[in-house]
Amino acid sequence: MKAIQIPGERQMEIVNIPEQEMKPNEVLLRLKYVGFCGSDLSTWLGKNPMVKMPVIPGHEVGAVIEKVGADVPEHLKPGMVVTCNPYTNCGKCASCRNQRVNACQHNETLGVQRNGAMREFIALPWEKVIPAGNLDPRTCALIEPMSVGFHAVNRAQVTDIDAVVVIGCGMVGMGAIVRSALRGATVIAADIDDEKLALAKEMGATYAINTKTEDVHARLLELTEGFGPDVIIEAVGSAPTYQMAVNEVAFTGRVVCIGYAKTDVSFQTKFFVQKELDIRGSRNAQPQDFRAVIHYLERGTCPVDRLISADVAPEQAPKAMLQWSEAPGKVFRILVHF
Structure with a gap:
């Protein structure tokens, strides 16, 4: 399947990677829109110390459920529009013990400490998949940064x-x-x-x-x-x-x-x-923050189109990243449309 990869400083390319094998507790997402975050720009510039190259960027997700594993609860069904919680938590550190899993000492965020979502499909544990109500996948890509x-x-x-x-x-x-x-x-x-x-x-x-x-x-x-x-x-x-x-x-x-x-x-x-x-x-976000953003966006009062600076195909992503680096203060979000 097609994916965007950052192999080194100021480099970005389209690559073909094998599809993931789904586990029984996972949900396969068909990515529709993935947003570029400031951390992705830092990665591309070679200024993100948390990243090990090469890496697939992306953790701001608007997707549709393609398939669910055998152990996934019934409330998650194929065809649902969803976003995802892109952080991991170890369950053992002080943050996790205090139920502030967003600040897990050993967190691995999609596109930073592990390969991200700039690809056609991604399999994730069902607990990380968040139904997005009546929102469209394009709007869903704004949920994580707002959260x-x-x-x-x-x-x-x-x-x-x-x-x-x-x-x-x-x-x-x-x-x-x-x-x-x-x-x-x-x-x-x-x-x-x-x-x-x-x-x-x-x-x-x-x-x-x-x-x-x-x-x-x-x-x-x-x-x-x-x-x-x-x-x-x-x-x-x-x-x-x-x-x-x-x-x-x-x-x-x-x-x-x-x-x-x-x-x-x-x-x-x-x-x-x-x-x-x-x-x-203040680090990352908690599940209730995602729900609150979804509730706000469902009102329909957010000027979504004005928050999206560009909507590009994967092949246009390298040029879009270069333009962003030249005028970072003028960009809200660049979305890649798969």
């Missing part, structure tokens, strides 16, 4: 009395904006791109701040009665945005970090103590 943002909002314990800043309006940040707005919070989107900020307001942000052209500190004080935001969610992964989060959050506020900073970050650690901050990491 990461939804999970960050859970980690932040956002409520309707909070002012929440989301730094970074990519797909994950948009998920955090949507979930915060659904919880009734006042949401402030922060980014360097005015087009993304406009879309963030369409998706639930009350205010938008261009961090490149505006005085962020002054604007946040103005929008929060001089207190600063109760919650800041960092969804960029850079030293300046990490520092901004700690500097600008209110006293006794919560900072939730999704992005991986590529360099060491220096902090005024006095703010950790003086403000009595809660600084929390």
